[in-house]
Amino acid sequence: MIETITIFGGHSRDGEPEAVQRIELKMGDVVSIVGPTGSGKTTFINDIELFANGNTQTGRRILINGVLPPVEYRDNPSLNPIALITQHTTFLSDLPVLEFLTEHAGIRVLDKSLIEQMIADTLSFANQLTGEPIIPGVRMTELSGGQTRALLIADATIICDTPIVLLDEVENAGINRSRALELLRAYRKIFIFVTHDPRIALLSDYRIVMKGGSITDLLRTNEEERAFSHQVAKLDDLLAVMRDKIRFGERLTTHELEGFA
Numbered sequence: 001m002i003e004t005i006t007i008f009g010g011h012s013r014d015g016e017p018e019a020v021q022r023i024e025l026k027m028g029d030v031v032s033i034v035g036p037t038g039s040g041k042t043t044f045i046n047d048i049e050l051f052a053n054g055n056t057q058t059g060r061r062i063l064i065n066g067v068l069p070p071v072e073y074r075d076n077p078s079l080n081p082i083a084l085i086t087q088h089t090t091f092l093s094d095l096p097v098l099e100f101l102t103e104h105a106g107i108r109v110l111d112k113s114l115i116e117q118m119i120a121d122t123l124s125f126a127n128q129l130t131g132e133p134i135i136p137g138v139r140m141t142e143l144s145g146g147q148t149r150a151l152l153i154a155d156a157t158i159i160c161d162t163p164i165v166l167l168d169e170v171e172n173a174g175i176n177r178s179r180a181l182e183l184l185r186a187y188r189k190i191f192i193f194v195t196h197d198p199r200i201a202l203l204s205d206y207r208i209v210m211k212g213g214s215i216t217d218l219l220r221t222n223e224e225e226r227a228f229s230h231q232v233a234k235l236d237d238l239l240a241v242m243r244d245k246i247r248f249g250e251r252l253t254t255h256e257l258e259g260f261a
C-alpha cells in the first residue's frame, strides 16, 4: 500500500539548490503544479514518474513510503503505481474503444467477473468529462483530443487503478476539469495536476510553485481562497456557457452576467 511520496529537492536550471527541499505527498492529496512555460513543471512530473534518484537533470530524489521504490515498479508495468497522462498522449492502438478497454482490463484486472462493469464505469466516467460522448465501436485513433484525454483519465483511475495519477496540462484538452476533480476525489489516490486554472487550483489541497526549473514555494489553499472558491466556480461556469455560445455562432448579451455580482 502506498501512503506517501517524498520528493527531495535538487537544483534549478542554474544549479542553485531548490528553495523547497522536501515535499511529502500523502494518499488522498490533490496537488496542483503551477509556474510559467519553461519553469520545469513537466520535468517535475517526469521526475516522479521516473522515480528519480539523483540521476535526472534536476538532481531530485523520490521516495515511496519513505524508502527507495522497489525496482519492480519500473521493470513490471503492471506493478507500476503511477499513471502519467502527458500533454501529447496519442494511442498507438488502432483497436475499437471497447476492444481496447477489454484487452487492457484483461491484463490489469485479476477478477474477470468485474471486467464488464469496470468497462461500463470507465466509459461513463469518460463521458462525464467530455462533451462529445465516446462511441464504443469507434477506433481509438479516431477519438478527438478531449475524448482521448477523458478516456485515459478514466482508464487510469478505474482499470489501471494506480494509486498515483499525474496529469500534465489539462487546460486545453476540452474536458470538464472540475467534474474530473470531483470524480477523482471519490477515489483515494494522490493526484498531481499541472494547471493554472483558478478553479482547479483552489479545489486542490496545495500548489507547488515552479520557477527556473526549481520548486520555489508550496502554497496550501488558505481560508480566504477556500471561502470564495464557490464564486470562482460560478464565474468559471458563466465563462463556459459563453464559450459554448460563441462556439455555436451565437451572440452574447449583458444578460450573460446576470446573477453574478
Ligand SMILES: Nc1ncnc2c1ncn2[C@@H]1O[C@H](COP(=O)(O)OP(=O)(O)O)[C@@H](O)[C@H]1O
Pocket (backbone or CB within 6 Å): 011, 012, 013, 014, 035, 036, 037, 038, 039, 040, 041, 042, 043, 044, 057, 058, 212, 213, 214
Ligand atoms: N532543474 C532543472 N535543471 C535543468 N534543466 C531543467 C530543470 N528543470 C527543467 N529543466 C529544463 O527546462 C526546460 C523547460 O522545462 P519544462 O519542464 O518543459 O517546463 P514547463 O513544463 O513548465 O513548460 C526543459 O528543457 C527541461 O529539460
Ligand SMILES: [Mg+2]
Pocket (backbone or CB within 6 Å): 041, 042, 043, 168, 169
Ligand atoms: Mg510542460
